[in-house]
Amino acid sequence: MSDDSLPSPTDGRPGGPVAAVIPAAGRGVRLGPGAPKALRTLGGTPMLVHAVRAMAASRAVSLVVVVAPPDGTAEVKSLLDAHPLPERTDVLVVPGGETRQESVGRGLDALPPGHEIVLVHDAARPLVPVDTVDAVIEAVRDGAVAVVPALPLADTVKQVEPARTPGGPEPVLATPDRSRLRAVQTPQGFDRATLIHAHETVTDDVTDDASMVEQLGEPVVTVPGHEEAFKVTRPLDLILAEAVLARRRLNDGF
Ligand SMILES: Nc1ccn([C@@H]2O[C@H](COP(=O)(O)OP(=O)(O)OP(=O)(O)O)[C@@H](O)[C@H]2O)c(=O)n1
Numbered sequence: 001m002s003d004d005s006l007p008s009p010t011d012g013r014p015g016g017p018v019a020a021v022i023p024a025a026g027r028g029v030r031l032g033p034g035a036p037k038a039l040r041t042l043g044g045t046p047m048l049v050h051a052v053r054a055m056a057a058s059r060a061v062s063l064v065v066v067v068a069p070p071d072g073t074a075e076v077k078s079l080l081d082a083h084p085l086p087e088r089t090d091v092l093v094v095p096g097g098e099t100r101q102e103s104v105g106r107g108l109d110a111l112p113p114g115h116e117i118v119l120v121h122d123a124a125r126p127l128v129p130v131d132t133v134d135a136v137i138e139a140v141r142d143g144a145v146a147v148v149p150a151l152p153l154a155d156t157v158k159q160v161e162p163a164r165t166p167g168g169p170e171p172v173l174a175t176p177d178r179s180r181l182r183a184v185q186t187p188q189g190f191d192r193a194t195l196i197h198a199h200e201t202v203t204d205d206v207t208d209d210a211s212m213v214e215q216l217g218e219p220v221v222t223v224p225g226h227e228e229a230f231k232v233t234r235p236l237d238l239i240l241a242e243a244v245l246a247r248r249r250l251n252d253g254f
């Protein structure tokens with residue numbers, strides 16, 4: 001998809017500039033000891049900077065709200081000052097909360113008026129291609145209130161009774177039909193009012209924003225995800241991300 005393929009519709013569909021909220025306040029416990037995950041480097045550049053650039057790569061995105069570790073807003077601001085974005089993209093930095101949900105909520109609270117479409121993108125998915133970002137935006141512009149990039153599963157999935165002790169045996173309860181399951185990624189795209197309503201209404205613990213919209217009874221749809229939009233969660237993911245970046249740099253000739 002080219003950068004110019006995202007019109008600002010004038011036919012009543014949500015158009016205009018898009019804002020992206022990037023929750024980046026997690027510690028990265030599963031990645032192991034070190035700096036907060038979003039500040040760890042990939043190819044010498046902090047993961048957060050990759051994620052911010054990935055959103056700003058879409059010409060539709062005019063504002064990125066970064067939700068920083070509460071004690072790290074000054075560090076994140078100076079980091080972003082040192083890695084400027086295209087002129088069309090503004091950046092705000094706000095402190096995050098205890099959970100991802102709370103951090104996204106704080107990012108939404110900071111949104112100025114004028115962005116009808118909001119993306120929520122994990123800092124921990126630094127390598128999402130711009131075509132995936134644009135596909136999500138386009139689906140919201142086409143009238144969906146909530147859109148998730150999704151991939152089929154490669155593994156068979158079992159539903160289990162969780163072990164009583166870590167590493168203990170887990171009785172298998174069921175094997176869901178894999179053909180109807182999807183692994184969902186970010187950015188997830190939303191009609192702004194719907195997302196804000198979901199965050200004001202849903203208090204259950206959830207692991208993504210689209211499930212909050214589902215709880216409102218609103219429809220959520222998928223667009224094709226991308227393998228390179230994987231989440232850097234465990235140490236092996238960092239090795240994979242370095243390899244993907246190295247291949248991209250080789251292909252781009254720098
Ligand atoms: N209180 C939190 C927790 C998570 N996140 C963000 O939510 C995204 C997805 O979360 P995850 O990959 O689980 O990150 P962590 O919470 O840092 O990882 P872990 O659970 O291993 O500590 C990350 O970009 C993370 O920075 C956040 O903004 N605020």
Ligand SMILES: C[C@](O)(CO)[C@H](O)COP(=O)(O)O
Pocket residue numbers: 100122183184185186207208209231
């Ligand atoms: C939002 C998400 O990336 C979609 O797959 C995922 O649910 C985040 O989960 P995490 O355990 O907070 O990383």
